Amino acid sequence: MAILSKLFKPTVWNFIALAIMFVGLIIAVIRFIYGLGAVTNLSNTYPWGIWIAFDVLSGVALAAGGFIIAGTVHIFNLREYQPIVKPAVLTAFLGYFLVIVGLIVDLGLPWRIYHPLIYPQVHSAMLEVALCVMFYFTVLFFEFLPNIFERLNWKVATRWIHMFTIPLVIAGIMLSCLHQSSLGSLLLLNKEQLSRLWYTPSLPFNFFMQAVAIGLAMVIFESQMSSRLFNRPPEDKILTSISKGLRNILFIYLIWRVIDLTYNGNWSVLGNSRFETFWFSVEWIVGVLIPVLLLSTNLHKNPTTRFWMATLVIFGIILGRINASLTGMSSYFNQIYIASWEEVTISAAIICAGLLLFQAIVRNLPILEENGDEEESPEPAVVTY
Amino acid sequence: MDCTRRRFIKILGICGAAALIDDDPLLADPLSPSLHPNSEFGLLNDGTRCIGCHSCENACREYNNLPAFETRPDGEILYPTELNDRVFTRIESKTIPSVDSSTGETVTYRRHQCNHCLHPSCVSACPVGALVKSPEGPVYYRAERCIGCRYCMNACPFTIPKYEWNSNKPFIRKCTMCSEKVLQGEPTSCASVCPTGAITFGTRNELLEEARQRIAQDPDRYHNHIYGEFEVGGTNVLYLSSSAVPCADFGFPMNVGNESYPSLTWAALSRVPGIALYVVVWVTFVYFITQHRIPEELKNRESEKTDSDLKE
The missing domain is CATH 3.30.70.20 (Alpha-Beta Plaits)
Incomplete structure (x- = not known):
């Protein structure tokens, strides 16, 4: 019981998460017995649904904070960001793990997931995606490993693995740059299907910028959530400067997209389809314009507004990915895809698994540094339950 | 350093070899x-x-x-x-x-x-x-x-x-x-x-x-x-x-x-090895530049700290 109580804190929210995961597991079993058609609204018109648009395209972007913060601290040597490196790397590691879980549910023949390694076809953007997932997940695993070694007090192993920190961080930055942009390359083949509001030859670059923005937003979101969950002083100073960075990258992204749409003469398709125009507007007004404006004021110093702005950015960019892979094709196919409740439940179950794993790891490994050691030893609040 | 380069060459090698594997x-x-x-x-x-x-x-x-x-x-x-x-x-x-x-x-x-x-x-x-x-x-x-x-x-x-x-x-x-x-x-x-x-x-x-x-x-x-x-x-x-x-x-x-x-995706994919190389070189360069920027006292303090950690 002692071990269990360190892994799982019995709060109402955590029990709800467990329940969702349980339902998700049942749906996954049905999916593996009767096929994708039994639980999804996927069709020959929409072969990809929210498991790709949300779990994979957005999940990978949410993990971008890992390489940005690791690069900031280890490469640019800005040591003041040190306290958030480990949480950011953990978020990335869990994010990629859950992307792989999502892929296993979505792939038709997941037991062949290693095939891209033995039958590579280099003209495929999907091959770049697959190899980057595999290699970067490996890199993230090694970036995460020191936490386990430190916890187990394996001194030699810890010293040994720290020698590889810099090469790992460099490899991680390189793989992330490739991976984030390759998700945009995937959609380059949808030249005809995808509305010009999203389709542009610069999709790979757009996806990279989106990833940097959502990665930073996720660092703010995750750090402030952790502070509340684990009763720690918030990293206010660090998060204030990160929110400035978030505002800058969002502003650059905004300007770039305006130039991009104007240069390709694509503003004319605005209004062609009310459905697409509506979701395009929501993506831009709620996810980009409002956060840019409010983060430019003094509100970014206020933890509450900063948190909500980060949440809006996360929402906006996830919506952007769903738009670029699903919504933007509705007028071409004259058909709308709406996820089935089973698809939504599986996605929700994957998020819940992420939240529970994050809590369990933070409670047991030295992730949140500084006062981490003090609180670890006297068996914190968990015991009172 | 060597590790990164080797890893990088390996990835390039895999991409390059791919054309040959598929005979x-x-x-x-x-x-x-x-x-x-x-x-x-x-x-x-x-x-x-x-x-x-x-x-x-x-x-x-x-x-x-x-x-x-x-x-x-x-x-x-x-x-x-x-x-x-x-x-x-x-x-x-x-x-x-x-x-x-x-x-x-x-x-x-x-x-x-x-x-x-x-x-x-x-x-x-x-x-x-x-x-x-x-x-x-x-x-x-x-x-x-x-x-x-x-x-x-x-x-x-x-x-x-x-x-x-x-x-x-x-x-x-x-x-x-x-x-x-x-x-x-x-x-x-x-x-x-x-x-x-x-x-x-x-x-x-x-x-x-x-x-x-x-x-x-x-x-x-x-x-x-x-x-x-x-x-x-x-x-x-x-x-x-x-x-x-x-x-x-x-x-x-x-x-x-x-x-x-x-050709639509190839326009992007053909640039991948170049971009990968560029990123690695650039990041490595930045790393060496910023290393010299550490104030000496901070460096000493850090190395002392890790040394004492390891001695424990």
């Missing part, structure tokens, strides 16, 4: 110009000759061991209204007012099937080379490689690859231009049963010549466009349509352009 002679490079322009086979579907007898649909179903079509209680066969994992070709009909208004109305037909592009989007999309463009023309499928990512379905400008949604071991299904037959120079099942010569099998060059002749001989009857001659960089299956219902009215995608689809 299957049937896997044509989706970007290369057609390997055997004169021995590359195709089909010419002439909509003006089709009488809608559905022989091709039945022949296709039998050759590919697909399930029988549904029938109404009175025995009338319900021919499919869409392509799916059990239907690789179908005939669509359209009723239009007759030209000489005496007979009322006439029916025109169009055939749906895989177009077997010269530079197929699906082949370039597949990460594991499960879809193959053979030098003889057919785009066929190696089921044993497929991982079920369905990117081919997403990538096809004609929405041709279909999925076995209700199977727990699902595969991609589509017209393979009877590749086993065609690789031996035999005509496809559909072409060999067509009673009116609406489906002609031959090399692509012969078919283009034939199509041009038909249009020239009867310019009133034909819409002056060979669909597939230039679309998406050219396809092995070509279509002629009647002047009354030109291909645009029959739902042929007209905005696909003449550029080959694989």
